[in-house]
Amino acid sequence: MSEQLGMQHKKSEFSEWYNEIVQKAELADHSSVSGCMVIRPYAHAIWERIQRALDDRFKARGVQNTYFPMFIPESLLKKESEHIEGFAPEVAWVTHSGETKLGERLAVRPTSETIMYESFAKWIRSWRDLPLKINQWCNIVRWEFKHPMLFLRTREFLWQEGHTAFADKETAKRDVEDAREDYRAVYEDLMAVPVVSGLKSEKEKFAGAEYTTTLEIMMPDGWVIQGCTSHHLGQNFSRPFGITFKDKDEKDQHVYQNSWGFTTRSMGILFATHGDDKGLIVPPRVAPVQAVIVPIYKDENKTEVLKYAHEISEKLPGLRVHVDDRDAYTPGFKFNWWELRGVPLRIECGPRDMASKEAVFVRRDDGKKTAVKLTGLREKAEAALEEIQKSLYSKAKKFADEHTKEASNMTELKKHLDGNRIRALWCGSRTCEDGVREETGAKISCLPYGLNTKPVKGECVYCGKGASHAAYFGRSY
Numbered sequence: 309m310s311e312q313l314g315m316q317h318k319k320s321e322f323s324e325w326y327n328e329i330v331q332k333a334e335l336a337d338h339s340s341v342s343g344c345m346v347i348r349p350y351a352h353a354i355w356e357r358i359q360r361a362l363d364d365r366f367k368a369r370g371v372q373n374t375y376f377p378m379f380i381p382e383s384l385l386k387k388e389s390e391h392i393e394g395f396a397p398e399v400a401w402v403t404h405s406g407e408t409k410l411g412e413r414l415a416v417r418p419t420s421e422t423i424m425y426e427s428f429a430k431w432i433r434s435w436r437d438l439p440l441k442i443n444q445w446c447n448i449v450r451w452e453f454k455h456p457m458l459f460l461r462t463r464e465f466l467w468q469e470g471h472t473a474f475a476d477k478e479t480a481k482r483d484v485e486d487a488r489e490d491y492r493a494v495y496e497d498l499m500a501v502p503v504v505s506g507l508k509s510e511k512e513k514f515a516g517a518e519y520t521t522t523l524e525i526m527m528p529d530g531w532v533i534q535g536c537t538s539h540h541l542g543q544n545f546s547r548p549f550g551i552t553f554k555d556k557d558e559k560d561q562h563v564y565q566n567s568w569g570f571t572t573r574s575m576g577i578l579f580a581t582h583g584d585d586k587g588l589i590v591p592p593r594v595a596p597v598q599a600v601i602v603p604i605y606k607d608e609n610k611t612e613v614l615k616y617a618h619e620i621s622e623k624l625p626g627l628r629v630h631v632d633d634r635d636a637y638t639p640g641f642k643f644n645w646w647e648l649r650g651v652p653l654r655i656e657c658g659p660r661d662m663a664s665k666e667a668v669f670v671r672r673d674d675g676k677k678t679a680v681k682l683t684g685l686r687e688k689a690e691a692a693l694e695e696i697q698k699s700l701y702s703k704a705k706k707f708a709d710e711h712t713k714e715a716s717n718m719t720e721l722k723k724h725l726d727g728n729r730i731r732a733l734w735c736g737s738r739t740c741e742d743g744v745r746e747e748t749g750a751k752i753s754c755l756p757y758g759l760n761t762k763p764v765k766g767e768c769v770y771c772g773k774g775a776s777h778a779a780y781f782g783r784s785y
């Protein structure tokens with residue numbers, strides 16, 4: 309039983325382990341269309357918690373939800389030239405209705421700037437209409453040809469896209485940081501995933517943006533992944549779309565705009581970061597089930613022990629608790645089943661615990677067992693969950709720090725690149741960025757804010773000339 313239920317691959321064999329855990333913990337399935345994913349209820353419940361946390365933060369700063377159509381006329385998508393150039397290879401088109409060819413092709417939205425900004429041009433008239441801050445939760449389609457990995461790289465995924473417009477550039481730039489801070493808080497405080505905040509290089513920025521900020525995250529194989537993005541669009545869209553307003557002096561001005569997005573990829577990052585050889589570990593704050601109570605009984609004491617298990621559950625109000633009273637399975641099977649799904653705390657109770665008014669806490673992250681009295685049980689459970697939350701973050705942070713290596717030239721960069729991301733200086737030229745990529749496969753994943761607060765001194769890792777930026781280079785998802 310346990311061989312089939314348990315994991316076959318160790319986390320050190322990352323991609324096999326990842327694919328296995330997604331299937332075995334019942335997170336998602338491939339569909340009959342390659343690259344499209346079926347999100348199963350357990351993963352969707354996690355997504356709902358992430359969604360709620362983000363949505364509350366957006367609303368607290370005055371962002372309103374909305375919904376736009378998923379079809380974008382070709383002429384509209386082509387209005388901003390850099391934007392369409394960036395997305396063209398991945399756009400899926402609707403060309404027919406039944407057997408009739410459409411007069412104009414319709415794009416299945418790869419992102420909604422163009423369709424939304426057509427409306428912005430109608431909605432915004434005066435400085436009184438600003439700022440305009442809207443968000444939509446929806447699916448998008450980017451027809452990629454890279455090998456799909458559920459959650460991490462799929463052709464259709466769920467996300468939110470925030471779109472904001474301002475009268476002046478400074479306020480707009482602050483909104484870029486506010487969105488990035490919302491994302492940081494959700495990754496670090498809710499999902500216990502440490503991030504690096506930074507800028508994308510010119511080459512890697514969003515198609516049509518003035519600049520792109522990002523959160524970069526370390527994966528278990530030392531590759532890096534983009535956790536989300538928040539872009540300042542300047543007036544790049546308001547000019548072609550004619551989004552203007554009359555300022556206080558009755559003069560026509562173009563708005564400054566941003567867009568920012570966070571996707572279901574974050575769940576793939578969550579699963580990858582915290583899982584272990586036994587399966588998933590879900591941080592308590594995002595876990596659909598925070599504690600599972602497993603009663604251990606025989607036929608003669610079944611009724612009493614089950615009653616005791618439910619009593620324990622009632623002593624944990626406000627926590628997300630599940631009593632596993634399935635009669636068809638042994639306690640051992642249930643332990644494995646919940647371990648695989650990463651429920652952070654298991655509470656075991658048998659006849660002896662019942663006699664002494666106790667229960668046994670078993671932590672999913674380190675396997676530690678503690679007998680606890682029922683008095684003050686809720687406080688004890690909350691404290692245990694809090695410790696698990698913190699310890700998952702520290703462990704992930706330690707891993708990311710240990711797999712960040714410094715390189716001052718290409719020899720060092722190549723020596724450390726397997727299994728690590730590289731911190732190195734860069735002169736800012738595209739030639740050097742491309743050079744590193746061609747020789748090693750590593751991209752500039754971000755220019756971390758923390759390393760670029762002061763002027764950078766030293767030589768570019770590629771050309772040896774004066775550097776202007778500190779960068780993270782890595783192989784990336």
Ligand SMILES: [Zn+2]
Pocket residue numbers: 734735736737740768769770771772773
């Ligand atoms: Zn250089």
